[in-house]
Amino acid sequence: MKDEITFYKKVYNVVKNIPTGRVSTYGLIAKYLGTPKSSRVVGYAMNVSHKIHGIPAHRVVNRIGLLTGKHHFSGSNMMKELLESEGVKVKNNIIVDFKNIVWDPSVELD
C-alpha cells in the first residue's frame, strides 16, 4: 500500500500532539513541517480536520493567539469554552498569556 503522507497528515499529527492546556499557532506548525510560508495551508488543513474527529483544532490559533477559526465551530463561543475548559483563559477572542502557554513543536518535540 502506498503511504500517501500529505501535508495535512503531518499537520494533524502535530495538532494531535498538542498537550492539554496548551495552544499552538499555524505559523509554528508550518515552520516545524519545514514550510514556514505554508501557514495558510495549515489553517486550511484544520478546516478539513473539523470533519475529522480527534483533532483538537480549538488549540490552534494564529500567531497572536486570536481565535480566528472560532467562526468555523458549532457555536460562536464554542472554541472559547473548549479552551477555558482546558484551563486556557480567553479574553475577547484572544488567549490570555498566550506567550506563556504557546506550544512550539520545534522546541517541545525537538
Next chain:
DNA sequence: ATCTTGACCTAAT
C-alpha cells in the same frame, strides 16, 4: 492542466 480559495504571516506605507 489552469484557476480559485483559504482558520496566515511579514513588510511596507
Next chain:
DNA sequence: CATTAGGCCAAGA
C-alpha cells in the same frame, strides 16, 4: 501607531 498589500503553498472544481 494602524492599515493595506502582497506572497506563499496545497487541495478542490
